[in-house]
Structure formats: C-alpha cells, structure tokens
Amino acid sequence: MHALPKGKVCCGHPALNQKKALAWRRQKVDFTANTYLSREETIQPTMQPTHVIAATAASELAKTTAVSQQMRLTASNARAVAARAGEQGKSFKAITPFVDELAAISVSRVAEVVAWAREFSQLASRYQQVLGANNAYQKAELLLAGKRSKQLQLAQEQAAKALFESKQAQEKKLAQMVEALEALQRQLRSGNVIATLSFVEAALMPLEQRGDLNSVGEMIVASVAQIRQHNTTALKLLRSMQGNL
Amino acid sequence: MITHKLSDTSDIQWYMFGRDPQKPEKIIDTNQYLMVSNGEALLMDPGGLELFPAMLAAVVNIVELTSVNNVFASHQDPDIISSLGLWDGCLPRAVLHAPWLWEGFLRHFGMEQMRYNGLPDEGETIKLGGRDVQFVPAHYLHSSGNFHVYDPASKVLMSGDVGASLEPGNPDLFVEDFSAHCQYMEGFHQRWMPSNRAKLDWIKRVRQLDVQMMCPQHGRVFVGEQVTAFLDWFERLPVGSGIK
Ligand SMILES: [Fe+2]
Ligand SMILES: [Fe+2]
Numbered sequence: 072m073h074a075l076p077k078g079k080v081c082c083g084h085p086a087l088n089q090k091k092a093l094a095w096r097r098q099k100v101d102f103t104a105n106t107y108l109s110r111e112e113t114i115q116p117t118m119q120p121t122h123v124i125a126a127t128a129a130s131e132l133a134k135t136t137a138v139s140q141q142m143r144l145t146a147s148n149a150r151a152v153a154a155r156a157g158e159q160g161k162s163f164k165a166i167t168p169f170v171d172e173l174a175a176i177s178v179s180r181v182a183e184v185v186a187w188a189r190e191f192s193q194l195a196s197r198y199q200q201v202l203g204a205n206n207a208y209q210k211a212e213l214l215l216a217g218k219r220s221k222q223l224q225l226a227q228e229q230a231a232k233a234l235f236e237s238k239q240a241q242e243k244k245l246a247q248m249v250e251a252l253e254a255l256q257r258q259l260r261s262g263n264v265i266a267t268l269s270f271v272e273a274a275l276m277p278l279e280q281r282g283d284l285n286s287v288g289e290m291i292v293a294s295v296a297q298i299r300q301h302n303t304t305a306l307k308l309l310r311s312m313q314g315n316l
Numbered sequence: 317m318i319t320h321k322l323s324d325t326s327d328i329q330w331y332m333f334g335r336d337p338q339k340p341e342k343i344i345d346t347n348q349y350l351m352v353s354n355g356e357a358l359l360m361d362p363g364g365l366e367l368f369p370a371m372l373a374a375v376v377n378i379v380e381l382t383s384v385n386n387v388f389a390s391h392q393d394p395d396i397i398s399s400l401g402l403w404d405g406c407l408p409r410a411v412l413h414a415p416w417l418w419e420g421f422l423r424h425f426g427m428e429q430m431r432y433n434g435l436p437d438e439g440e441t442i443k444l445g446g447r448d449v450q451f452v453p454a455h456y457l458h459s460s461g462n463f464h465v466y467d468p469a470s471k472v473l474m475s476g477d478v479g480a481s482l483e484p485g486n487p488d489l490f491v492e493d494f495s496a497h498c499q500y501m502e503g504f505h506q507r508w509m510p511s512n513r514a515k516l517d518w519i520k521r522v523r524q525l526d527v528q529m530m531c532p533q534h535g536r537v538f539v540g541e542q543v544t545a546f547l548d549w550f551e552r553l554p555v556g557s558g559i560k
Contacts (some may be wrong), residue, residue, distance in 0.1 A: 188378065200401070200426070203365075207402050210369035215376055222381030226406035 121241070121312050122195040128248075128305040129188035132181045135298045139174040139181075142294040146170035149269070149287040150251040156280050163284055169265045170291060173258070177298055180255045184305075191244045198237040198316075204230045241316050245309060252306045261300070262295030284294050317370035319377065322469045322529065322537065328447060330472050332531065333374045337484060338513055340366055344482075346395050347533055349474050351467060354445030358386040359403075360474050361396045361533050362438045368399040372406065381406055386444060387430070388451070389414040390476035391459030392421050395535065396448055397448055401426025412450060413442070417461030426545050435463055452521060454478060456514035471528035473484065478518070479546055481535030491536040502533045502553065509555035519547050 146167040153160030153167070208227045216221075266288045273284035317338075323330040334347040348371055349360040352358050357379045363371055375384065387410050389397040391412035400412070400422060408429035414422055416434030423432075433440075439453045450466040465474040481487075491497045509515060530538040530546060538546050 097342065157517050204402055204405055207365075207372075208406070211372040211376075214369055214373035220376045220381055222406050223376065225408075230405055 088196040095305055120195075121198075121316060122192040124308050124312055125188045125191045125195065126152055128308040129185045131301050131305040131308070132185055132188075132252075135181050135301045136178055138294050138297045138301075139177045142174040142177075142291065143171055145290040145294070146174070147285055148282065152280055152283045152287075156276055159276060160280070163269065163276065166265060166268050166272060169261070173262055173265065173295075177255065180251055180258075184251050187244055187248050187251075191241060191248065194237060194241045194244060198234070198241060201233045203236055205234055238316055242313075245312055245316070249306065249309050249313065252302055252309070256302055256306070258297065259295050259299050262291055266295070317367075317420060318489075319373045319374050320370055322349075322481075322531065323472055325470055327445065328467065328470050328553065330421050330467070330470055330529075331378060332489065332537065333371060334489075336367060336370050338370060341365075342393055345534060347531065347535075347537075349465075349531055350375060350378060350384075351444065351449070351465075351470075351472075352383075353449070354449045355379075355383055356386070356445035357384040358388060358444050358449060358465070359390045360395050361390055361476065362387060362399055362403055364395050364398045365402070368402045371399070372402075382409075385410050386442070387412045388463075388465055389418075389422065390454070390464060390474075390533070391415060391462045392418040392462075393424075393459065393477075396476075397422065398425055400430075404428055404430050412503060413440075413463075415459075415461030418459075437461075439463065452525075454518050456509075456511040457518055458508040458510060466525055466527070468526070471526050472531060473525065473527045473529070473543075474531045474533075477508060478505075478532050478550070479530055479532035479535070479538060480508075481532070483535055489537055490537050491542050494538075494549075497536065498549060501549075504534075505550065505553055506555055506557040510558075512555055515555055519551050523547060 101232055149170070150164055150167045153164035155161070205227070208223060208230055211223065212227070269284065269288040269291065273281050273288060317333050317336040320331060322332050329352045331350040331352070332347055333350070336345075339345065343364065343366055346361070346363050346367070348363050348367075350359070351358045357375075359473065362368075375381070375533060384407055387403060387407065389400075390480045392415075395413075403410070404427050411431045411433050412422070412427065413433045413435055416436060419432050419434050435451050436551045437453060437455065440451045442449050442451070447467070447469050449522065450468065451463045452466050452473070454464045454476060456462065457476070459477075460477060464476050464478070466472070479501070481497060482504050483500040525545045528540060530543045532538075
C-alpha cells in the first residue's frame with residue numbers, strides 16, 4: 072500500500088476541466104433530454120422560482136377572503152336596516168342575497184385557486200428536483216467522455232420524461248388558475264350592478280334610512296374594487312409565468 | 317475524483333473514491349467505497365448531491381451499473397447519502413442497506429425504485445458474489461442508528477465516521493505517521509462522537525475482528541498495526557465534548 076502523490080489520478084478518469092466540458096457540450100448534438108426539450112432548457116436552466124411566484128399570487132388572493140366576509144356582513148346589516156323600514160324596505164332586502172352570493176362565489180373561487188397554487192408549487196419543486204437530476208446525469212455523461220452506460224442512459228431518459236411531464240402538469244395547472252381568476256373577474260362585474268341597484272333602491276327609501284343604505288352600496292363598490300385589485304395582481308403574477316416555465 | 321484500488325484478491329476488489337478536485341471548497345471532503353465481489357458490487361456511503369456526477373462517472377469506469385445492486389448508507393447524514401435520489405434513478409434494481417431507524421428520514425432524499433433493507437440493531441450479514449459481507453453495529457458513533465461494513469475475506473473494515481480526520485490541504489490517502497495524525501482526529505471524535513459507552517462497545521466488537529485495513533469516510537486510511545493503534549487511542553479518548 073502506498074500514498075498517492077498529490078493531485079495524481081490512480082485508476083480513475085481525470086475530471087474534464089470547465090473549458091473542455093463546455094466545448095464538449097457545444098459539439099454534442101444528441102442529448103437524451105432533447106427528445107422532449109430544447110437544448111437551452113436542459114443545459115442552461117433559466118428557471119425562475121415559480122413556486123415563489125405562485126405562493127405570492129396565493130397570498131394576494133387570500134387577502135380577498137376577509138374582504139368577501141366583510142361584504143357578507145354588509146349584506147346582513149343591510150337586511151336588518153331594510154327590515155326596519157318595513158314594506159318600503161322589501162325591494163332593498165331582495166338585493167341583499169345577490170351580495171351574499173357574490174361574496175360566496177369569490178370565497179370559493181379564491182379557495183380553489185389557492186389550493187391549486189399550492190399544488191402548482193409542489194409541481195414546481197418537483198420540476199426543480201428532476202431538472203437537478205437531469206443536469207447531474209448530463210454532467211456524469213460528460214465526465215465519462217463518451218464511455219457508454221446503458222443504465223445511465225435509461226436514467227437520463229427517465230429523468231427527461233419526468234421533466235417533460237412535470238412541465239406539462241405545471242402548464243396545465245397554471246392555465247386552470249388563470250382561467251378561474253378570469254372567470255371571477257367577470258363575475259365581479261355584477262358587483263357594480265348590485266351596487267347601482269342598491270343606490271336606486273336607497274333613493275326610494277325614507278330619508279332616515281337612505282344614508283345607511285347608500286353606504287351599503289358604497290361598501291359593495293369598495294369591496295368589489297378591492298377584490299378585483301388583488302385578483303388583478305394575482306392574475307398578473309400567474310400570467311407572467313405562462314410561456315416562461 | 318481520485319479512484320484508488322485499496323485491495324485486490326482473486327475475487328474481491330475494494331476501491332476508494334475521494335479528493336475530488338472539482339468539489340466546492342466549503343463542502344467537507346468525503347471518501348466513498350466500492351466493493352466488487354465476483355462481479356457483484358456494493359457501493360458504500362456514496363456521498364452528497366454535489367459529488368454525484370463525479371462519483372457516478374468513477375463507478376461506471378470500474379463496473380457497469382447493472383452490477384451495482386447493493387448500496388449501503390452507514391447513517392443518515394447528507395455527506396453520506398444525500399445523492400440517494402439520483403442513484404435511485406440509475407440503480408432501479410438496487411437494495412439500500414441502511415439502519416432501520418432512518419428509513420423514514422432517508423426517504424426524504426428521494427427513493428422511488430430502490431428497495432430499503434432496514435438493518436436491525438444487532439447487524440446483518442449478506443452475500444455479495446458468494447462472499448459474506450457483515451454490517452457491524454456502530455450505534456451512536458456518531459449517529460444513533462449506525463453501521464460499518466466488514467469484509468472478512470479482505471479484512472477490510474469500512475468504518476464510516478469512526479477514524480475520520482479533518483486535515484487541511486489535500487492529504488494523502490493513507491496514514492503514515494500515526495502519532496502525527498492524531499491531532500487531525502481528536503477534535504472530530506471528541507465533538508462528533510457522543511457516547512463513551514458506545515465507543516467502548518464498538519472497540520470491543522472490532523477487536524474481535526481481523527482488520528487489516530480500516531477505511532473511514534473522511535481523511536486517511538489505516539493499515540496493519542495502525543488499526544490497533546487507532547483502537548487504543550480511541551479507547552483513551554473521552555468523547556461527548558459538546559456538553560460543557
Ligand atoms: Fe456523519
Ligand atoms: Fe461524515
């Protein structure tokens with residue numbers, strides 16, 4: 072048994088230096104991963120931290136839940152005011168279920184998208200893992216400098232396939248979230264109609280209740296605007312990832 | 317990644333991998349081992365994620381991956397086995413022999429295809445290429461579920477973190493001057509090893525084995541009388557220095 076002189080390789084293959092490795096990369100045309108992905112994606116990952124973007128969008132959306140609950144409370148107060156007005160308050164009271172409904176739709180849609188955002192984050196983390204595996208296998212292949220290993224090739228194929236599938240799953244989930252939020256944005260437009268109706272109805276009420284009921288309309292307008300603003304921000308964040316995964 | 321053949325009998329070869337020049341500076345240097353018995357290979361403490369590409373290439377240069385059907389992890393540390401998920405991708409039929417205690421933890425590194433053989437506390441013997449390979453208990457040295465590998469035919473003991481040394485620069489592969497080497501082991505063993513009782517139990521166990529070469533996961537390898545010198549030194553060394 073003997074000690075090796077420093078820096079000497081005994082039986083192993085010397086690691087390629089960075090320059091050689093890069094040159095090798097440029098020359099090499101057929102990578103297993105390229106069956107599914109372009110070269111840039113596999114070799115120079117420009118992956119943004121999409122799980123962070125998704126989490127930010129989710130937290131933006133979560134802020135709307137409190138606003139929606141406030142809207143429900145407003146509707147309930149309005150019902151009480153309208154009830155006190157007796158017969159004259161009936162038409163106003165009839166508007167309040169629409170406010171409830173709008174708030175409920177917003178809460179459930181948002182909860183759905185927040186859950187999807189969580190799933191998306193998981194997919195994005197998985198993608199990063201698989202991407203890491205892909206890169207590690209490719210680095211090993213470079214170090215082997217042409218020596219073939221069937222098992223390594225299989226692992227590369229498997230990782231490339233997993234990468235492709237993971238990307239597809241992310242794209243699908245992202246499209247689902249964007250679609251749901253766009254639908255919610257459209258539904259929120261009805262909030263303005265409800266507010267206008269409540270202003271009209273308030274104008275027909277006795278003077279002493281008019282102020283209270285007007286403020287109901289104002290609350291609806293303000294709440295819907297807030298929800299829309301958060302949704303718009305979340306949508307922008309999610310759309311920024313579309314085509315960039 | 318330096319590859320060195322440690323031992324070569326007619327049917328068993330031991331290889332050591334380490335001193336990777338491409339290794340990022342702040343990562344602790346590790347030794348990885350491969351035992352090939354009649355064409356069947358056991359990969360021991362294959363190392364961390366950062367090391368994986370170089371390790372994979374080094375292993376493929378010795379054996380085809382289809383013959384690596386056994387992997388061993390002495391314990392759960394990241395420098396031991398955080399590459400598990402990547403090995404899992406290219407050794408789908410392999411068995412991971414590791415302490416039963418750590419199964420739920422080790423699976424966090426990713427393991428979808430390999431089979432986990434949870435080693436019982438008292439240890440286990442398997443056949444590799446028709447030869448015995450013993451998984452020797454080394455609990456609390458330093459991990460609470462911990463094993464070493466002993467090959468009675470080659471008289472080689474892969475001793476995980478026991479015998480490890482933290483030496484600056486690029487140390488040689490073998491201990492030359494045992495007394496001079498102790499300074500690089502002392503702090504590590506005193507701080508990383510928690511139990512004097514566990515230490516003495518392990519020493520007693522190893523004294524019963526015929527060990528000609530002791531291969532730690534960090535630092536230099538001990539050969540011949542240096543193994544006994546190490547056991548004597550370790551016996552005298554109080555451990556568990558973290559408790560003030
Ligand atoms: Fe350790
Ligand atoms: Fe270690």
